[in-house]
Amino acid sequence: MIKMGGGHLDDGMLLGHLGGDLPSWRAAGVRQHLSGCERCRARAEELRTALQEFSTYWGARKAISPSAPAEWEEIGFEMELRELSQPARHSNGRRLWLVGIALAAAAAPLWIAGSRLRGSAPQPERIAHAAPVPPGSVPPTRTASPSINRSETAKAEPGNLQLQAIAALHRIGADVSEPVELRSSAKGLEVVATAVDAAREREIRDALAPLPAVQLRFTHPERQALALEPRDADAAGLEGPSIIRAKLDEALGSAAREEMEGRALEQSARLLARLHAIDDLGRRFPPEVRAGFSAEESNLLEQVRADHIAKAKESMADLQSIFESIAGVWSTDSGVPAPDGGALDNARRLDEAVGVLLGGAPTRRSPAELMNAAKTSLARLHRELETMR
Amino acid sequence: MAERALTGGRTDHAKRVAELYCELRDDLYRHLVANGIRPQVSQELTQEAFLRLHGALLEGGEIANPRGWVFTVAHNLAVNSRRRPEQDLPDHIDLAATAEGDNPEAVLLRSERMARIDRAFVRLSRQQRLCLSLRAEGFQYKQIAVMTGLGVSTVGEFLQRAIVKLREALHD
Numbered sequence: 001m002i003k004m005g006g007g008h009l010d011d012g013m014l015l016g017h018l019g020g021d022l023p024s025w026r027a028a029g030v031r032q033h034l035s036g037c038e039r040c041r042a043r044a045e046e047l048r049t050a051l052q053e054f055s056t057y058w059g060a061r062k063a064i065s066p067s068a069p070a071e072w073e074e075i076g077f078e079m080e081l082r083e084l085s086q087p088a089r090h091s092n093g094r095r096l097w098l099v100g101i102a103l104a105a106a107a108a109p110l111w112i113a114g115s116r117l118r119g120s121a122p123q124p125e126r127i128a129h130a131a132p133v134p135p136g137s138v139p140p141t142r143t144a145s146p147s148i149n150r151s152e153t154a155k156a157e158p159g160n161l162q163l164q165a166i167a168a169l170h171r172i173g174a175d176v177s178e179p180v181e182l183r184s185s186a187k188g189l190e191v192v193a194t195a196v197d198a199a200r201e202r203e204i205r206d207a208l209a210p211l212p213a214v215q216l217r218f219t220h221p222e223r224q225a226l227a228l229e230p231r232d233a234d235a236a237g238l239e240g241p242s243i244i245r246a247k248l249d250e251a252l253g254s255a256a257r258e259e260m261e262g263r264a265l266e267q268s269a270r271l272l273a274r275l276h277a278i279d280d281l282g283r284r285f286p287p288e289v290r291a292g293f294s295a296e297e298s299n300l301l302e303q304v305r306a307d308h309i310a311k312a313k314e315s316m317a318d319l320q321s322i323f324e325s326i327a328g329v330w331s332t333d334s335g336v337p338a339p340d341g342g343a344l345d346n347a348r349r350l351d352e353a354v355g356v357l358l359g360g361a362p363t364r365r366s367p368a369e370l371m372n373a374a375k376t377s378l379a380r381l382h383r384e385l386e387t388m389r
Numbered sequence: 390m391a392e393r394a395l396t397g398g399r400t401d402h403a404k405r406v407a408e409l410y411c412e413l414r415d416d417l418y419r420h421l422v423a424n425g426i427r428p429q430v431s432q433e434l435t436q437e438a439f440l441r442l443h444g445a446l447l448e449g450g451e452i453a454n455p456r457g458w459v460f461t462v463a464h465n466l467a468v469n470s471r472r473r474p475e476q477d478l479p480d481h482i483d484l485a486a487t488a489e490g491d492n493p494e495a496v497l498l499r500s501e502r503m504a505r506i507d508r509a510f511v512r513l514s515r516q517q518r519l520c521l522s523l524r525a526e527g528f529q530y531k532q533i534a535v536m537t538g539l540g541v542s543t544v545g546e547f548l549q550r551a552i553v554k555l556r557e558a559l560h561d
Contacts, residue, residue, distance in 0.1 A: 058525035
């Protein structure tokens with residue numbers, strides 16, 4: 001899905017495009033947009049110039065930095081390497097250390113090296129933070145959308161701390177689409193916020209201040225990378241994005257189409273985030289846990305959930321109006337609808353349709369088929385949200 | 390050489406790592422120093438990264454991108470070796486001498502732009518500086534994410550904020 005603001009590509013998307021970091025389906029959408037949008041082309045050019053100037057600066061900064069000391073070669077780094085490749089002779093501490101490094105390989109406990117660098121005793125607790133993850137390895141992937149991780153089911157205990165923490169985060173909107181995780185540990189409940197800025201950190205601290213039992217951590221501890229697997233990345237669309245866009249332009253005009261694109265992509269992302277949050281609450285607080293809740297806790301959970309449902313309905317209503325306005329552009333396919341897998345599955349199918357029909361993503365599916373999928377998903381979502389308690 | 394995958398027998402490893410060491414050590418060392426890491430620490434990090442490369446190869450690992458690998462390990466080690474983040478604050482540098490050309494006005498202009506970028510760069514957050522410098526080294530979002538321990542989307546955001554600040558500095 002192409003992120004846009006006011007129908008235009010944002011700086012992040014343009015930078016990803018300039019650096020060749022976008023998956024092919026996104027890159028195609030960006031190229032398509034740039035071909036018809038002078039404002040975004042100009043912005044891309046500004047960013048390209050800034051990047052180029054920084055590269056020049058960085059090259060100069062490196063060039064005037066001191067060279068690596070020549071004595072490195074004299075002290076025989078190559079000799080150390082040769083030693084390492086020989087069978088170990090543990091004649092002294094230094095050699096033992098080197099052999100330890102050699103045998104430890106990529107998964108070595110880096111506190112060995114860290115202790116040398118710090119000149120202090122080894123600190124095994126740093127292992128998880130320091131393990132090198134070489135490029136090309138396959139890091140574990142995160143769950144894509146929910147901001148609060150899917151932890152284990154909450155314990156049925158009085159004064160449920162997880163619920164109170166979620167409610168506190170919810171009040172400042174930090175339980176949707178933010179890198180905030182709740183983790184249960186032997187010490188209790190930990191809230192970990194990754195890479196939030198200083199202002200947001202203060203807000204989160206303030207929000208959780210009434211819950212002293214919650215441990216807070218603001219850090220970048222994970223050696224994980226988000227999977228950026230493109231959906232149908234190399235698919236040759238039956239009707240390419242340009243044809244789809246041209247049809248919409250013809251029906252609506254390019255300005256209205258651009259405005260609608262940005263709105264639809266944004267609302268679809270919001271809808272998915274809200275449904276993920278609802279799904280997460282259901283997993284954390286199943287009936288057997290809720291059975292142990294006090295009336296106050298039940299009410300708190302209900303409030304948080306009801307708020308997510310209300311926001312999801314708003315997004316869905318806007319998406320419905322968008323799809324109604326483009327309903328005449330394509331006839332709908334009368335094919336067999338996809339099985340009903342619940343609200344989240346329907347939101348995902350709707351998101352795919354939005355991505356293709358309004359976001360320029362290529363696909364093997366026809367616009368008519370996607371329109372039908374969108375229509376079916378919207379109807380099901382409407383029903384499901386209306387019956388949610 | 391640096392982009393060639395490293396595989397092979399035990400006896401070849403030391404030679405290959407030594408070749409890579411000669412080829413890349415200055416590049417890596419200068420990169421670390423330019424990021425504000427003290428020369429002595431940068432020296433140790435660089436050596437350590439190559440020792441680890443050797444260790445990984447002895448364990449039978451295949452290194453698809455040796456340059457990316459040693460940069461990653463050096464940065465991971467740097468995270469561990471840093472007692473306080475502010476230790477990595479890079480110094481301002483005088484780049485006037487690096488601006489060359491026949492036209493004095495153009496040289497002055499270029500020198501002024503470099504100085505503006507320098508002031509903006511030093512004011513960036515450590516993570517923004519790191520992401521930006523790794524970008525300038527030619528690494529892509531996914532690689533930078535692995536090197537820094539950030540998510541790919543976070544890397545994108547840091548880069549975006551950094552570039553926007555640089556751009557503002559250039560247009561002030």
